[in-house]
Amino acid sequence: MEYNGVIFDAHTHAIDANGLDMLVEIETVFGINQALLICHSQEIMSYAERTYPGRFIYAKYFSGSSRFTEGVGPMLKEIATLKSEGYHLAKMQSAPMMRGRASASPESLRLDSNEMACFFDALIDEGVPFMLHLSDPDTYYTINYADRRYYTSKERDLAELEGVIARYPSLRFQIAHFAAQPEIHRLENLARWFETYPNFNVDTGSARWMTRELSKDSRKARSFLIKYSDRLHFGTDCVAFTPDRGYYEGRHLALRLLLETDVRNEPLPFTDADTAETGGTFINGHNLPDSVLKRIYWENAERFFSDYL
Numbered sequence: 001m002e003y004n005g006v007i008f009d010a011h012t013h014a015i016d017a018n019g020l021d022m023l024v025e026i027e028t029v030f031g032i033n034q035a036l037l038i039c040h041s042q043e044i045m046s047y048a049e050r051t052y053p054g055r056f057i058y059a060k061y062f063s064g065s066s067r068f069t070e071g072v073g074p075m076l077k078e079i080a081t082l083k084s085e086g087y088h089l090a091k092m093q094s095a096p097m098m099r100g101r102a103s104a105s106p107e108s109l110r111l112d113s114n115e116m117a118c119f120f121d122a123l124i125d126e127g128v129p130f131m132l133h134l135s136d137p138d139t140y141y142t143i144n145y146a147d148r149r150y151y152t153s154k155e156r157d158l159a160e161l162e163g164v165i166a167r168y169p170s171l172r173f174q175i176a177h178f179a180a181q182p183e184i185h186r187l188e189n190l191a192r193w194f195e196t197y198p199n200f201n202v203d204t205g206s207a208r209w210m211t212r213e214l215s216k217d218s219r220k221a222r223s224f225l226i227k228y229s230d231r232l233h234f235g236t237d238c239v240a241f242t243p244d245r246g247y248y249e250g251r252h253l254a255l256r257l258l259l260e261t262d263v264r265n266e267p268l269p270f271t272d273a274d275t276a277e278t279g280g281t282f283i284n285g286h287n288l289p290d291s292v293l294k295r296i297y298w299e300n301a302e303r304f305f306s307d308y309l
């Protein structure tokens, strides 16, 4: 790798202790000494605080399906206790599959609706940033989201996401997965969002999704990464759930190859289920300048999370 400065991983998950130990070991090898950790239980958060003091800022996990089954009330209680439990922000996983899981129709409890305003107002009152995953790769809409009882189109989901960002200008968002728009044909729309709404940054979480799409047109992707390099947070989306070293290494390696090197048609170092049947996923590196890498790897997250870092 070409870059030797400090790196903050703005998108990691903790499920179990063995997995977390391995994640930390691999991140250290890759020069990452601080990270945002989405905790999937109070136990794993206590373990992380005890074992790795000062290493993490903590995101409390909110399921995107619970509002359909239990209503908004319990979520408001979770927000009220978030800071006293030691968390710094909230993360919601509201991918379309959450609607399927709860058998919720496409229009019920949209995050940009009036019914959900109390949730966002509570976050604003607490003064915490909000990390949001809404929408998914184009490939999922073809492969997984065919059931019209729960799913419509990616355009509809992106409209909901834009609605949220537009509706709450005083809330600071980290929108996961490049705001679900790393596909080359979507970069223009993401650019419009960046120009219109100053209250959000995006992360590079999901090594396979980002490397697959941002490798498809090197000229367009590279100039986008440089132009909006002050809005991007490096994130691996590693989920600490397994002691398998190769799982963590592959994701770190893939993103670093994409951002730092000039490799051409380098096979993704692990299997991409979305392209396994169609020839695989290949990385074309963008060889980004050091000043750009520094922003993506450290400076943007440091500014965004300045209250906690």
Ligand SMILES: [Zn+2]
Pocket (backbone or CB within 6 Å): 011, 013, 176, 205, 237
């Ligand atoms: Zn994630």
